[in-house]
Amino acid sequence: SLRSTDMSDAQRREFARAANRNERRQHEKIVRLLEDGKRGSAKKAQRYYYHSFSARFVAANQALSKSHRQQHRQQQSRFSAALTIAEQIGLSCRMDHVxxxxxxxxxxxxxxxxxxxxxxxxxxxxxxxxxxxxxxxxxxxxxxxxxxxxxxxxxxxxxxxxxxxxxxxxxxxxxxxxxxxxxxxxxxxxxxxxxxxxxxxxxxxxxxxxxxxxxxxxxxxxxxxxxxxxxxxxxxxxxxxxxxxxxxxxxxxxxxxxxxxxxxxxxxxxxxxxxxxxxxxxxxxxxxxxxxxxxxxxxxxxxxxxxxxxFLGYSFCREASGKCKFWVRESDWQARYAFFADKLQNEPVDCIPNVIRRMDSYISSWPRWEGRHEPRAMWQRLVRSVLEDRQCMDMLPASYEEIGAENSAPSMWQLSQPVHQSYLERPILPIPGQTAKTERSEL
Incomplete structure (x- = not known):
């Protein structure tokens, strides 16, 4: 049984690199056997793959959710969590409840x-x-x-x-x-x-x-x-x-x-x-x-x-120039913006970092959307404004620091409804250029 406390940072990094190399070699071996028509041998190699600690370590590391990674910020803690899980999985892993x-x-x-x-x-x-x-x-x-x-x-x-x-x-x-x-x-x-x-x-x-x-x-x-x-x-x-x-x-x-x-x-x-x-x-x-x-x-x-x-949440078309243009419908991102704006203003303070992270992830998940800079700028201005009103500017992400106060949006905190009021009954906060809506699409 491996213990991360017995390893230095350099040893942990080398172990992770070696595990990835070994897993990749085993994976490629299965692919080669299938390409050669040796399906029976590929099945045997697949069974060996389940026994391999390298493959199990890689799977455990991949399975660590973002929230789990946030709980294990230090490299040693993440490494230890992956080691522990890798020892529990394989052909004899026990089924837990779902x-x-x-x-x-x-x-x-x-x-x-x-x-x-x-x-x-x-x-x-x-x-x-x-x-x-x-x-x-x-x-x-x-x-x-x-x-x-x-x-x-x-x-x-x-x-x-x-x-x-x-x-x-x-x-x-x-x-x-x-x-x-x-x-x-x-x-x-x-x-x-x-x-x-x-x-x-x-x-x-x-x-x-x-x-x-x-x-x-x-x-x-x-x-x-x-x-x-x-x-x-x-x-x-x-x-x-x-x-x-x-x-x-x-x-x-x-x-x-x-x-x-x-x-x-x-x-x-x-x-x-x-x-x-x-x-x-x-x-x-x-x-x-x-x-x-x-x-x-x-x-x-x-x-x-x-x-x-x-397709897959994108809108796209072929322009007259022959180029394929991708974008996200305005109604889609505005609904998501309003959804997270509501949570940013009315959820408990300790939920704010997760709300900010989720909206940032949503915007970043559309790399081919050329217009994503507009909702990102709107969101960052809103975050600064709300954090100022809620007096928790220490939660402002470092990447937001370059947004000057002169570019901040008017405070929307005052526009929100009381926290105790049902989310479904509150109007959507107005987005620049639009009036408030009373209907909300569920996300």
Missing amino acids: RPYKKRKAGGGHRIICRFSPSNKAQLRLMANAAQPFLGSRPGQFGQRGKDCAVEALSRHVEAGRPNLVFVHADVTKFFDTVSQDWLSENAPVTGVLCEWMFLRGRSVIPIPHHRCPALSISSEEIERMARCGIPQGSALSSTLSEFTVSQVIADLGLDQQYPLVNYCDNFGFLCDASETQRLEQTLRAGFASHPAGPFELTISRRPIASECR
Whole structure:
């Protein structure tokens, strides 16, 4: 058993680098075996991957959430936490209880997200890492490479294609609730002894109550249905399984080579001629509805790339110059701005750093949005103004220091409603250039 207290800072850094190198070599070995058609040997290498402490350490480090990292600010503490978790995971990891909760979706409805213990979260990350080589190397898959890579590929396809192409965007409706457990048990790239980790059955489920909105509480019938069908949403493994399943259905339909494709988890889009869109849509709907992994329903939209199209939260279009332009709808970022402005002004003081961090993360998550500097400047001015009013300027992030008082927005703290008033009943704080609204989109 390793102890971080026995190691110097330099030794800890070298250990982490060596673990990453070893994990990468094992990962690449599985990929090479699959490329050579030696699937049986690749399965054996995958099993060895689970035994490797390097692979387990890397998974534990990846699974540390941002909040967990904030609790372990010092390098030694983070290293120690990763070591402890790495020793708990692998082929013999114990299943802990899971805590599901409901979260409203921006477009209406809700989704059930599952919260796992730190060791189980790392175990699921380890399984996702071990399964990734078996997803194949189709150029249209981006679930493991990240949203930014998917958007970058879409930009290249749009700029390389003809200006009259149509973007066919499809989203699998309630994928995590409807995917077949039997099909996954037979086809998913997961070591047999760990198959039960894909599902909720066999776990102790303790729902997180929602006191402010009882309608978001989870019923016993919903828990029973989650155990009987589908996979839990909220883990790295579930995202990997969605990528694997959707790409497999598209490949079985023979569409992965016909059109430029961008596939990110259960969202995907094709670029095709206007004359082919109807046939493509019919093929997709029929194929996903009849596939043994489902049946699945699709939400499909068709838009010429010369007009506004939507993908992964971005709006985009092909300009007359041939360049692909990306932006975030004004109504989307203003709703998020109002949501966090309310929390900044009315949540307890100790919640302020997390509120600031969440809004900063939201703005930073759109790197191709050229206009993101406007909401960032508005948000930073509001933060300074509110912190001055609440007399807690010591919480102002260092990156905000360059904002001078002369550029500060008029104080919005005085405009807020009493803290005890229900959030849903308070008007949205006015955004420059707009009047206050009395309706709020749930985020």
